[in-house]
Amino acid sequence: MQYKAVIFDFDYTLGDSTDGIVLSSNYALEKMGYKQAEREAIRKTIGLSLPESYVALTGDKQSEKGEEFRAYFIEKADEVMTDCSELYPDARAILEHLKQKGIKIAIVTTKFDYRIEGILEKCQAKKYVAMIIGGNNVANPKPDPEGTLKVIQEWNLAKEEVLYVGDSLVDAKTAKCAGVSFAGVTTGTTTKENFKEYDCIGVFENLTELKERLF
Numbered sequence: 087m088q089y090k091a092v093i094f095d096f097d098y099t100l101g102d103s104t105d106g107i108v109l110s111s112n113y114a115l116e117k118m119g120y121k122q123a124e125r126e127a128i129r130k131t132i133g134l135s136l137p138e139s140y141v142a143l144t145g146d147k148q149s150e151k152g153e154e155f156r157a158y159f160i161e162k163a164d165e166v167m168t169d170c171s172e173l174y175p176d177a178r179a180i181l182e183h184l185k186q187k188g189i190k191i192a193i194v195t196t197k198f199d200y201r202i203e204g205i206l207e208k209c210q211a212k213k214y215v216a217m218i219i220g221g222n223n224v225a226n227p228k229p230d231p232e233g234t235l236k237v238i239q240e241w242n243l244a245k246e247e248v249l250y251v252g253d254s255l256v257d258a259k260t261a262k263c264a265g266v267s268f269a270g271v272t273t274g275t276t277t278k279e280n281f282k283e284y285d286c287i288g289v290f291e292n293l294t295e296l297k298e299r300l301f
Contacts, residue, residue, distance in 0.1 A: 088247075091190040091243055092190075092249045093251070094194075094250075095133070095194065095250075096197055097274070098133070098253040099253045100173055100177045101173040101177060102171065102174065106163060106166050106171055107128060109170065110166065111128045113161075113162035114156075114159040114162065117158045123143050127143060129275055132254075133196065133253070133254040134196070134256065135227040136156040136221075137155065137156060140155035167197075167204075167205075168208055171205045173205070173209045178209070179293075180301075181211055184214075184301065185214050191217075194250075195221065196221040199219065219234075231260055231265075233260075234248075234250060234260055238264070248264075249268075249300075250267065253275075253276055254274055255284070270286050270288070270289040270290070
């Protein structure tokens with residue numbers, strides 16, 4: 087079936103915010119009395135909710151501490167995230183290509199919607215994206231399908247008409263929970279081998295390969 091909509095994750099799928107996430111995570115950790123974390127350790131948390139990132143970085147499962155981490159992270163992210171984020175070189179090409187084909191584009195991410203809007207505007211790509219569902223627009227973060235189902239319901243689509251594209255197992259689980267097709271990209275920290283436990287229509291090295299093989 088021809089897809090009528092493609093839902094993208096953002097971090098490590100459409101773009102790279104690593105520098106901003108590292109700065110914001112370490113700012114939060116230092117505010118809470120922890121040492122700074124290694125860049126690679128923080129990279130592995132990208133795609134998790136902020137409380138989940140706190141647990142991964144510290145081992146502390148106290149929910150109130152996770153919320154404290156979230157607040158400090160956001161405080162710093164409001165200062166640095168847009169400037170420290172870029173789209174991948176081939177992201178704009180696939181977004182433009184899909185829009186020209188009449189395929190609707192949404193982004194479902196743990197990042198806040200206004201953060202994505204700012205990044206897209208900076209990168210002159212906002213016109214391609216019809217809907218953004220951020221972590222501040224849902225009660226339950228990915229892999230809960232809430233954000234993805236919001237897109238489907240808003241656009242009155244059948245689940246068979248929707249493709250979800252992401253770089254992580256969280257994204258693969260989100261697509262599975264939502265009942266939509268999933269395509270993986272290995273532009274993040276997840277390998278092709280990692281995706282094997284999930285039903286993927288394909289796992290691609292980057293967005294260029296995905297565009298050429300699927301669209």
